[in-house]
Amino acid sequence: MQNKILIVYYSRKGENYWNGEIKNLAKGNTEAAAEIIAEATGGRLFEVETVKPYPADYYACTEAAKKELRDNARPELKSFVENMDGYSDIFVGYPNWWGTMPMAMFAFLGRYDMSGKRIMPFCTNEGSGMGNSERDLKKLCPGAKVERGLAIHGAEVSSSRAKIEEWLKSLGEAR
Numbered sequence: 001m002q003n004k005i006l007i008v009y010y011s012r013k014g015e016n017y018w019n020g021e022i023k024n025l026a027k028g029n030t031e032a033a034a035e036i037i038a039e040a041t042g043g044r045l046f047e048v049e050t051v052k053p054y055p056a057d058y059y060a061c062t063e064a065a066k067k068e069l070r071d072n073a074r075p076e077l078k079s080f081v082e083n084m085d086g087y088s089d090i091f092v093g094y095p096n097w098w099g100t101m102p103m104a105m106f107a108f109l110g111r112y113d114m115s116g117k118r119i120m121p122f123c124t125n126e127g128s129g130m131g132n133s134e135r136d137l138k139k140l141c142p143g144a145k146v147e148r149g150l151a152i153h154g155a156e157v158s159s160s161r162a163k164i165e166e167w168l169k170s171l172g173e174a175r
């Protein structure tokens with residue numbers, strides 16, 4: 001039987017730092033990357049959303065996110081995946097926020113027993129790459145196999161299709 005693939009991601013629309021300037025993005029960078037992965041693998045997309053939105057203003061958002069990281073907060077989420085047991089191969093996508101995943105991803109993943117699952121992280125960023133996120137994922141999901149992640153420069157997602165597909169092939173996940 002084919003492995004069941006889930007692509008779970010957090011992505012923030014609105015004002016973002018994009019190639020050195022503030023831009024208003026209709027679609028988040030990570031969401032764009034998640035969609036490419038869904039197309040290439042046939043996996044199911046699931047967006048993690050917080051009940052309380054982050055400030056639209058970029059700098060206000062960075063301050064809110066910094067406080068959440070400092071407090072090790074678990075923001076309330078709108079919904080969860082009900083049948084996580086049905087998925088063996090899980091792509092986890094997020095922007096790099098202060099060197100790791102947004103706390104919303106900690107809140108999401110912390111809800112499940114991910115042992116025995118294959119986790120494949122991808123992280124859009126403005127220069128910090130994966131940061132500490134792979135290490136943090138391993139801590140958060142004991143017993144899961146966390147593969148080497150893919151870091152993508154946020155402004156280059158749309159031109160990174162080949163790079164993403166190459167990564168999927170190296171993981172044996174391209175259909």
Ligand SMILES: Cc1cc2nc3c(=O)[nH]c(=O)nc-3n(C[C@H](O)[C@H](O)[C@H](O)COP(=O)(O)O)c2cc1C
Pocket residue numbers: 010011012013016017018025027028029030031058061062063065066094095096097098099100124125126127128129153154155
């Ligand atoms: C709160 C916040 C913190 C960020 N911290 C970092 C960082 O530490 N390193 C980095 O390279 N980029 C950082 N960025 C930039 C984002 O990682 C980058 O723009 C990403 O592609 C945004 O993805 P999204 O559009 O899916 O939300 C930060 C952005 C925000 C909003």
